[in-house]
Structure formats: C-alpha cells, structure tokens
Amino acid sequence: MKKNILNIKGTKDILPNETLVWRYLSDYIHEFFRQHGYKEIINPIFEDTSLFNRSIGKETDIVSKEMYSWTDQGNNNLTLRPEFTASVVRSYIQHQLGKQNALHKLYYLGDAFRRERPQKGRFRQFRQFGIEALGSNFPEQDAEIISIAYKLYHSLKIQNLQLKINSIGSKESRILYKNDLKSYLEKYKSDLTETSRYRLKTNPLRILDTKVDFEKEIIADAPVILDYLNSEDKEHFSYVKDFLKQLNIPYEIDNKLVRGLDYYSKTVFEIHHGSLGGQNALCGGGRYDYLVEELGGPSTPAIGFAAGFERLLMAADSSSFGINSDADIYIISLGKNAIGYSLDLAAKLRSNSNFIVVTDMLQKTMKSQMKDANRMNCKYMLIIGDDEISKNIIQVKNMETGNQESVDLSNLIKYFS
C-alpha cells in the first residue's frame, strides 16, 4: 500500500469548519487596528538571513536554533520570517518612510515560522498580528500600544487577562545593571544550567527569563533593573503607568520581564491568559528605540507588539461571534431539463442579493436534495421540475413557516429582493 503524505509537524490544516472563524477574527483584527489609525503593511515572508541575525540577535533562541533558513540556487542565504518587526523596519528604512511622515503607525497579520518543539499553542507555522509605531519617543505612544493590545482581547470578552509590564531602560541604564547582574550570577555559576552559563557571557539579562525552577530561586534575589533606571527612563516609565491607570487598564510590574529578543529598550510588556496552559502568552512587545539605526536607518524611536493568532482563538469563545454558514436558498431540480434552469436561477439570485444559494451537483433524488436543504438549514427551498418549466413557475417553500407557493419565474428575483 502506498504511504500517505501528511502535513509537516507543527503545521496545521485549517479546515472548512474552522476557516469562517479564522476569517471572522482576521476581519475583526483588521478593523480594530484600522479604527485606531494604523495602516496595514505586507512584507515578503522570506528575507535575507542577515536581517534576522542583526535585528533579533545571534544569541537568541530564535536565531540560534529556530529559523527555517536555506541557501537558494543563486547562493543567497534566505530565511522564512520568524517574526515581523525586522521586516517592517527593513522596509521602513528601504522606502524612507520616515521622510514622508514623522510618525508611522503600521500593523500586520500573516504567517511566521519557527522550528520550536510543537505543543498546545505552539506551532512551527503560526499566525502573528501586531502593530508598530515608528517615530515617537513619548510615553503616550507606549500607553497607546499597550492599550490597543489589551482592549483587543477585552473587546472579544476574554477574561482573566494578565498584563505584565517592566522597563529595561535605555542602553546607558543597562550597562551598570548588566555588570551587577553578572557579578551576582557569577556567584551561582556552578548551579546554573549550561544555557545560562553561556548566556552569562553573552547576554545575562536573558537568564531572568528562565523557566527552570532552581534558577528562578537564584534570580529571585538578583538585582532589579528598575533600581538602575536613570531619571529620564524612570520618568518615562512612570508616565506610562499613569496613562494606563487613566485608561483603567490593570497591570502588574514584573521586574523579571525582559522579552527574548535583543532589540528591546525601556518599556516591555506581555499579556498572559490563565487558561492556555504552558504557552499562555497572548502577546508581547516593547520599545525598540535603537533598532532602526542599528539596521542602517535614521535614529527613530519605536514601539510595537506581536500577538499569536492561534492563541487568541484558543482564548476567545468563537460561539459568541455569531457566525452563520447556513445556506439561504436551496434550489431543488427534478429531471435533466431543470438542471440548467436551477443553475441559471441560482446565478441570478446571487447577483441580485447577498444570499447563499446552492444547487445539487450529484443528480440526487428529490428526497435526498430535500435532506440536503434541511441539513444546510436553508431558509427557502425552491423546487423546479418539468411541470414547473412548462408553466413558467417555481415552487417556493419558506422553511420557517412551512408555507409553499407557486411563483412566476419572471417574478422570482423581485420576490426575494
């Protein structure tokens, strides 16, 4: 027997019973961001590998072990995007968007790829949506970004949201902190995992992110970044918190929150949801004031967030979306002559209304066509056979009331308009 070919581990087929919910949610996200004055940007799904090496950082898990990279026939090193910010910034610089407008508010929705270990809520191809605001270094921009993320979940009636915020300061604030953190962790070096020992050399801040219990105990008493912020960073963070209070957005300070990517500075945040299990982060983001310059553009402050589409779907109650996939009209055709009529009528009804109109394609008996119509929950069943054709009429049955009447074929469109 031939072996069936299956989808690749960590990818997912979105089947017809799920696609309507996906579409609803995608439309919802597009509209939500549009309402906040953000405009969509669509970038290629693959880029030069160096873009991600330079922006996300070589020492991050994503770049060091999770990227889908390959060399193409022209010897180019390419990578399927593991996230969107790098591409947005690349295109912001390339098209000199900063020259056209002091502030750019952009959003995206599309697929990202990471070779992570698949589990509930974690895939190798997944959808991300998010926003990026490039141009403002003011704290109100941070508050707007955080509030858009929070309100999106809130508006979809997702309960038990947990917003965690922190400030990892500007580069200046971090120099001293990094040193002190390093000295503290050096004392426990022999207790640390191999990964953390390596990170101690490359990026000690990342150790704060640890999921290992005994390391969590070690870092519980580690120096706290908030104590190292310079006065400007402190003031910025304090404004962000005040604005969030004014917006009635509940948050908690998590002084261990650093985010996995290298490019963050000052405000960082994540929104978690209790019921998602191990992978409970709905979204995460923060300021990345240095990234545009580091990628060769003009110095441009920026902030954004990235969110997981599948995790939003898991947290939301899709039965409350009010999605209806039922057919409106089912045309039953009896006999070969009626088939052409039913096709023609269906086309006319569709072009004159928003109705979902379906006809039989399997030359089924009247009884099984009726069964189909019932299964599809259609509102009207139309019946046409030789007798009706000769009299130029069609039978129209209202499935809700059970009433059936003959309608002149020439009046049918009007009947439904």
Ligand code: AMP
């Ligand atoms: P990150 O930038 O890694 O924090 O990703 C932002 C958001 O994308 C996360 O909070 C998740 O909701 C989602 N996400 C990240 N990686 C995956 C994955 N492998 N599968 C599904 N969703 C993911």
